[in-house]
């Protein structure tokens with residue numbers, strides 16, 4: 001209890017304050033729940049990167065037929081978390097769905113076969129080239145199949161998780177005012193909350209956080225079209241120059257675009273035209289555009305996340321820099337951050353936010 005003037009203010013004591021309820025915030029909260037830590041989450045319900053994301057769990061880079069950083073570990077941890085959570089919330093937001101990569105030439109067919117035979121790619125690339133039997137898709141050289149892939153409906157998951165937090169009375173749907181945060185040697189206070197630690201998981205909006213060094217993040221805007229195409233009849237994710245992602249009821253997510261340096265999340269005509277043009281090279285059936293969405297990927301120069309505190313022993317930490325692959329990487333990275341904060345296990349340098357401070 002603290003005395004302010006003549007008024008007694010009851011302080012609520014928790015282990016953690018978490019700011020942000022995108023995939024970084026959610027994954028970290030799951031670590032806290034697993035370890036019986038008490039926490040309060042602030043999220044002001046503006047659409048972040050996670051809600052715009054396609055939610056695809058893809059362990060490969062399909063331009064070069066290589067694997068992403070820590071592919072096996074990230075995929076395994078992601079699948080574990082999402083399937084456990086879907087079960088607990090009694091929802092089917094996680095589906096295992098294959099990705100078919102359109103092959104563009106005989107040379108690429110050979111390249112796929114060679115790459116799928118390499119030890120590091122064997123778990124992810126099926127060696128067989130699949131013929132195209134869909135008359136509405138232009139793929140004369142067939143497809144290569146990526147193994148172990150899946151998709152999260154991020155809207156369903158995030159909204160259901162917020163309801164769970166509300167039931168447990170640990171969600172405050174409001175903007176976190178950084179100027180009201182007070183850092184002490186062994187705790188922080190914010191309004192009437194005292195916490196051992198605060199973790200900022202604010203996605204691209206972290207650039208407004210005065211504790212963050214702004215130039216560590218690079219915005220990478222991405223846009224999608226949502227189309228209705230009843231004749232397309234696609235039940236796998238298709239990757240050509242863009243992704244075509246079935247989202248149910250003959251609707252598909254088409255994208256995404258990549259544009260650096262723009263922090264606005266309004267859809268643009270340029271992206272719409274680019275996506276329509278690329279789509280016309282892949283499908284031949286009619287479709288209607290139903291929506292266009294845009295979001296910012298929180299990327300970094302070296303494509304590695306930004307985890308932990310900026311000052312040693314500080315009670316203020318970050319969970320950011322998830323870039324283009326946050327849905328697959330966040331569950332595993334949340335463990336690293338938790339183990340660092342609670343058990344003193346050092347963060348690998350490539351993830352440590354302090355690696356490239358000015």
Ligand SMILES: Cc1cc2nc3c(=O)[nH]c(=O)nc-3n(C[C@H](O)[C@H](O)[C@H](O)COP(=O)(O)OP(=O)(O)OC[C@H]3O[C@@H](n4cnc5c(N)ncnc54)[C@H](O)[C@@H]3O)c2cc1C
Pocket residue numbers: 019020021022023024025042043044045046047048049050051052053054055056057058174175176177201202203204205206221222223224256294295296297298319320321322323324325326327328329
């Ligand atoms: C178009 C697009 C497609 C993508 N597709 C994929 C994909 O298929 N697979 C994949 O693995 N990754 C994908 N990504 C990347 C992935 O979505 C991101 O890496 C990830 O969502 C980042 O999550 P986050 O929690 O860091 O940020 P966010 O999702 O932006 O969450 C941050 C949250 O914090 C809140 N917040 C911020 N500041 C405050 C404050 N001061 N007070 C209160 N609340 C605050 C925001 O409102 C938001 O809710 C895609 C991204 C985009 C944009």
